[in-house]
Structures are given as structure tokens and as C-alpha cells.
Amino acid sequence: MDMPTVAIVGRPNVGKSTLFNRLVGKKLALVDDRPGVTRDRREGDVAFGGLVFRVIDTAGLEEADAESLTGRMRMQTEAAILAADVVLFVIDARAGVLPADQPFAEQVRRAGVPVILIANKAEGGAGMAGAYEAFSLGLGDPIPFSAEHGEGVGELHTALMEALPAQDEDEAVEDPTGDRALRVAIVGRPNAGKSTLINTMLGEDRLLVGPEAGITRDSISLDWEWRGRRIKLHDTAGMRRRARIDDKLEKLAVSDGLRAVRFAEVVVMLLDATIPFEKQDLTIVDLVESEGRALVIGLNKWDLVADQPGLLKELREDCTRLLPQVRGVAVVPLSGLAGQGVDKLMQAVIGAAEVWDRRISTSRINDWLSEATSRNPPPAVSGRRIKIRYATQVKSRPPHFALFGNQLDALPKSYTRYLVNALREAFDLPGTPIRLSLRTSQNPFDKG
The missing domain is CATH 3.30.300.20 (K homology (KH) domain)
Structure with a gap:
């Protein structure tokens, strides 16, 4: 049986992503004071006191024209509500119930999905008046909660126990990362071609691409299947040297890439074959090794250098010399743009996952x-x-x-x-x- 799904919804900036991070147990969602940082639905597997479920963090619900970016974000959120077994409807207890909360409470009620009302930012008793005001939404008793400080977690667990479909005891204790989709993160310097490669894998323009470095701002999770094997792909913002990071949101995006490494089972380190093994590449490999993740190195843009005889042998020798901590790592030439080498890359990914998971008597x-x-x-x-x-x-x-x-x-x-x-x-x-x-x-x- 598939894991039940819990969707976190609410108007912008009420703390949905902080709650998502609290449940997943890792900082997978970007959190910032600016509303609208979350643009795509984001999913994570949760093992919470014997409960196992998938949680979806959504963009803030806003009324907007369906053709606008905000409108498309709202449609993603509506789809998440319809697909959910339980909805966590989040309000800001300090601000109280605002007029913008009402139409979306109505939308959640119409969906006929069990709802748990969370009055967030109620730490230390702050915002209790706003929490009581939440009764007016007609979504049941609100749980005074603090996603940032972990207050109200016990009450949320009790509410989820009652609201989620019954789970077999074996299923409840199973690690949600068990025999499921293989989690693969694509990492590398900005403009190494990560999003282009993923679009080629998926066979559609799912991610924004362009010549400007830094278009991907978030770590995006995408479901895919390769030769019958379920894969969850993570495209990450390009990891550039910290000295070059000025914008606060980009700093968050870089650390989001680091979190994707921690969340992944196999990391594909994508190098630009025209300028491979720069210092930053070696630093990222060090991070992958220190986090204990399986690694595959992809030499992207190989079509630009394929006419150089002996280059692949030379680069593999460089890899052995520069990366002794991952001796024998697979080095796969490919071109995301031309669609070459993807099959060989995925064979290496599956092989790396099997080695990573190997047990010896x-x-x-x-x-x-x-x-x-x-x-x-x-x-x-x-x-x-x-x-x-x-x-x-x-x-x-x-x-x-x-x-x-x-x-x-x-x-x-x-x-x-x-x-x-x-x-x-x-x-x-x-x-x-x-x-x-x-x-x-x-x-x-x-x-x-």
C-alpha cells in the first residue's frame, strides 16, 4: 500500500515550510521572511512516532489569475489538497484569522478531506487569542503550535493518528526510504547543465533553463521511472563558493543544495567537461563523501570535447589522483543537451546504489x-x-x-x-x- 499523503496549506508566510522541515526532520524547504519563496510543491517522507506518511509543502494559497505564476502555484496547491488523505491548514496565530483565510478554508471544506487546523507561531502562549479566533473557520479545534520551537508536536501526533488511514504495524515501523523510489540528487557548479540534463531525462521542459547561472533557486524533487525502477530526482541550485554569494535567498538555495545531498541516496556530481575538476568540484565531492552518500561523476557537455583522443582516460586518472577518498567512482561522459549517455549514467547510478547498500558476512x-x-x-x-x-x-x-x-x-x-x-x-x-x-x-x- 502506498504511503498516505498529508498536505500543508495556508496563505503565504504562515510558517508552512518551517512545519514541513519539522516533520521531515531535515531542512529541505527554503524558509525566508519574504512570502512566495516556495514555488513548487515539495514532498518528503516522514516517520513520526510510528506513523509513516508523505508530506507535501505547498506554495501559499493566494487568489490570482490562473495564467499568472501565482495562479499556477495556487493550482498546484489545489491539486495537493485533492490528492491528500489529510490537510494541515495553517494560520498565523499572532495575526489571527484574516479575511484571506476564509475562502481557502471554504475550499478545504469543499474537498471533503480530513482537516487539522494549526495555529502556528503560538510559542510560549503568544497568539493564544488568535488560536481561539481560529474556531470561526469551522475546521474544528485549532492546535496551538510553534513549528520553529516544536511546541504542540504531541497534539499534532495525536490528531494525525486519528485522521490518517489505519496502517499495518509492519508498515508503520518501516523506514519510509525502504524499498521505494531511489533518491538521486544532481549537484555541481552553477551552469554545469543540471536542469538541462533532468529535462532530457524526463523528456519534457519541467525545469527552467537558460544561459544565466543561478536560474534554479530551489531544490526541486521530481518523480521519474527508468527501466521500471522508480527514481526521485532532485535538481539543486548550483553550489558556488560562499565568498561569491551575496543575496540572502541565494545563500539559502546553496544550503538547500547541501540538504538535497543529505536527503539523497546517490549523488550525481555533474562536471563541465570543458573545465573539469575545479577546486569547487573537489569541495562538493568532499561534502558528498562526508555525508556518506553514493557518488557518480557525470562529465557533461562531452559532445564539445569528444574529438580529443585520450581525454576520457586522462580525466579518469585525474579523478583517481584528486579523489582518493572515493577511489573507483564511476566517471560517465554525457551530453544533457544532446541526450547522449543518460542510459550509461543511470546504469552507474543503480550500480553505485547497490554498492552503497552492500552487506558482507x-x-x-x-x-x-x-x-x-x-x-x-x-x-x-x-x-x-x-x-x-x-x-x-x-x-x-x-x-x-x-x-x-x-x-x-x-x-x-x-x-x-x-x-x-x-x-x-x-x-x-x-x-x-x-x-x-x-x-x-x-x-x-x-x-x-
């Missing part, structure tokens, strides 16, 4: 450990040899291994690098971040 890991340490024994510290006794994989996504032994806190970085590279080679883990935890025995009588 403890017996195989300890056979490997015995061989790796006999081939290259750990060094001695103060005349006493470091001994690694046992290893196991503690989790996947990315592969994370724990090593147990004595004096492991004294193990040199060069030796841990050797172990990571040996793990990568022995168990075929190219390109994925590998985590290593070193656990030293606490037994004072253990003299190894």
Missing part, C-alpha cells in the same frame, strides 16, 4: 582481515604490536565496518587508509564512502 570479513594483517602487519607502538582481533560490518548505506583489538587508537592514518583500500578491493566497493570504527579493548589484563 562477518566470516568473510574476518577471513579478509587475517589475510590483510598477515600481508601487512600493523606497526608496533612503544615496543608492543597493535593487534586487530576481529572485524564486522555494523551497517550499510554507506558500508561501515568496526575493528576490535588493542591500542587501535594509536593506529596510524596510513594503516587505516591501507585497510579501507583493501576492503574496497576485496569486496568490490568502488566509489562509495567507507566508514571504519576502531574499538580498543577495555580489558586491563588484555596484553595481546
Whole structure:
């Protein structure tokens, strides 16, 4: 059964995106004092106290001509209301009920969807008069709430328990990121061709594109299917160096790109093949690795350099030299504009996700450990040899291994690098971040 859907609606600037971020548990939505920052519907999966559902953050409801941008945003919001199992109708408790709230309360009532009324910005008892005023909307008892400070979360959970369709116990405890759409973020410097590539993948002009850097201001999530596999694509605003960021909204957009990396399972790092591996590209790869995400490198605009013999081999060697922390990462030449290489890119994405999710049995890991340490024994510290006794994989996504032994806190970085590279080679883990935890025995009588 598909996850139930909860739509957050209300007039502009009542705190919908802050509530969305609170529910999803990550700052996925841009939040700013200016109304109208949210332009597209945005979705996120929520695991909330045993409840699992998809939440949709919508643009603020405004009355406007259907042909205008505001009108199109309102139509997206109306579609979200009709598709929802539950609507969270948000008002600003400090401002109270405004005339603009009334027609939209009527619209939500007409849709016949269960409604939970949230009087937001009521932190510390502020705005209680506005919360009581919300009774006049005829949408039931309002919940005094503070999305920013997390007040009223318990009451919201109770209301959602009553309003959402009943869920099987197994389904309720399932991680909403389980066997569902693979989440893929497309990142890179401004103007690397991210939106053009996504439009080619989708076969439609879903995203604004143009020669100006920085057109994509938000991290947009799009549903897609490739060879029967469900994919959720995230196009992100180009990540430029912070020193070059002046506009506050662009600063938010850049950090929104960082959040998309955290939300993704696989990150496609899109390079401009005519100017690859600039310092900023390496910084973004560092971020992807530190967040523990699977990585694929796409060399976009390859049609412009395809006549240079040996260039691909040279760039792959550069990648190995410059990015040792993701050794073996797939490097795929493509052209988003010409539609070339997309299939190979997606094959690499699926392959990277499988490596990222790989689990290895403890017996195989300890056979490997015995061989790796006999081939290259750990060094001695103060005349006493470091001994690694046992290893196991503690989790996947990315592969994370724990090593147990004595004096492991004294193990040199060069030796841990050797172990990571040996793990990568022995168990075929190219390109994925590998985590290593070193656990030293606490037994004072253990003299190894």
C-alpha cells in the first residue's frame, strides 16, 4: 500500500515550510521572511512516532489569475489538497484569522478531506487569542503550535493518528526510504547543465533553463521511472563558493543544495567537461563523501570535447589522483543537451546504489582481515604490536565496518587508509564512502 499523503496549506508566510522541515526532520524547504519563496510543491517522507506518511509543502494559497505564476502555484496547491488523505491548514496565530483565510478554508471544506487546523507561531502562549479566533473557520479545534520551537508536536501526533488511514504495524515501523523510489540528487557548479540534463531525462521542459547561472533557486524533487525502477530526482541550485554569494535567498538555495545531498541516496556530481575538476568540484565531492552518500561523476557537455583522443582516460586518472577518498567512482561522459549517455549514467547510478547498500558476512570479513594483517602487519607502538582481533560490518548505506583489538587508537592514518583500500578491493566497493570504527579493548589484563 502506498504511503498516505498529508498536505500543508495556508496563505503565504504562515510558517508552512518551517512545519514541513519539522516533520521531515531535515531542512529541505527554503524558509525566508519574504512570502512566495516556495514555488513548487515539495514532498518528503516522514516517520513520526510510528506513523509513516508523505508530506507535501505547498506554495501559499493566494487568489490570482490562473495564467499568472501565482495562479499556477495556487493550482498546484489545489491539486495537493485533492490528492491528500489529510490537510494541515495553517494560520498565523499572532495575526489571527484574516479575511484571506476564509475562502481557502471554504475550499478545504469543499474537498471533503480530513482537516487539522494549526495555529502556528503560538510559542510560549503568544497568539493564544488568535488560536481561539481560529474556531470561526469551522475546521474544528485549532492546535496551538510553534513549528520553529516544536511546541504542540504531541497534539499534532495525536490528531494525525486519528485522521490518517489505519496502517499495518509492519508498515508503520518501516523506514519510509525502504524499498521505494531511489533518491538521486544532481549537484555541481552553477551552469554545469543540471536542469538541462533532468529535462532530457524526463523528456519534457519541467525545469527552467537558460544561459544565466543561478536560474534554479530551489531544490526541486521530481518523480521519474527508468527501466521500471522508480527514481526521485532532485535538481539543486548550483553550489558556488560562499565568498561569491551575496543575496540572502541565494545563500539559502546553496544550503538547500547541501540538504538535497543529505536527503539523497546517490549523488550525481555533474562536471563541465570543458573545465573539469575545479577546486569547487573537489569541495562538493568532499561534502558528498562526508555525508556518506553514493557518488557518480557525470562529465557533461562531452559532445564539445569528444574529438580529443585520450581525454576520457586522462580525466579518469585525474579523478583517481584528486579523489582518493572515493577511489573507483564511476566517471560517465554525457551530453544533457544532446541526450547522449543518460542510459550509461543511470546504469552507474543503480550500480553505485547497490554498492552503497552492500552487506558482507562477518566470516568473510574476518577471513579478509587475517589475510590483510598477515600481508601487512600493523606497526608496533612503544615496543608492543597493535593487534586487530576481529572485524564486522555494523551497517550499510554507506558500508561501515568496526575493528576490535588493542591500542587501535594509536593506529596510524596510513594503516587505516591501507585497510579501507583493501576492503574496497576485496569486496568490490568502488566509489562509495567507507566508514571504519576502531574499538580498543577495555580489558586491563588484555596484553595481546
